[in-house]
Amino acid sequence: MTTIAAFILGGVLGIFAALSRGWVDHLLSRAIGILMAIPQLIFALVLLAIFGASIPNLIMIITVLDATRVFRLSRAVAMNVVVLEYVEAAQLRGERQWWILCHEVLPNILPTLVAEFGLRFCFVFPISALSFLGVGIQPPTADWGSMVRENATLITYGDITPYFRPPPSQF
Incomplete structure (x- = not known):
């Protein structure tokens, strides 16, 4: 838009x-x-x-x-x-x-x-950058920048779980 x-x-x-x-x-x-x-x-x-x-x-x-x-x-x-x-x-x-x-x-x-x-x-990208800084699109609305911000602490401490996506559901 x-x-x-x-x-x-x-x-x-x-x-x-x-x-x-x-x-x-x-x-x-x-x-x-x-x-x-x-x-x-x-x-x-x-x-x-x-x-x-x-x-x-x-x-x-x-x-x-x-x-x-x-x-x-x-x-x-x-x-x-x-x-x-x-x-x-x-x-x-x-x-x-x-x-x-x-x-x-x-x-x-x-x-x-x-x-x-x-x-x-x-x-x-400015929209995602602003969301990462906390002033863009606010939760609960999903945005790439806010999702990275939520997992940034895990990445900082060496936790590898943010790098993996969940397995697809089995039907």
Whole structure:
């Protein structure tokens, strides 16, 4: 869910920044640059401490933090497309920004965004990292980070039982 929302937010903002250029592009790029300068996990910890550690807050925070990388990618790819002749022809015809975004720019940058989506979908580790630290998804909801945290003491003391999974039930 966070990856889909991050791609919608970051993709739309990145393409809009590339289309508008000028001060809107500079303002969005600087704001994203500031967010990317702060380490992602520390920033998420601070925001979760402020807003509370609930699942909707966790989804929104991870979405905003992941959207920064998607913004940079979509803006960079869209900047190469918006300078092409067919986009300028659509602007001269008087087409609206939304039409240009949906019909001219997005179809040409979609393969790059889909490839990045596949990679980002596999790397949504901040949620597990936050759960391991105790501020992510709270028990009894199962999460990879909280399960590792529960067994970390056993691993530390040399107990090998966390390494084995229970045998499958016999029917």
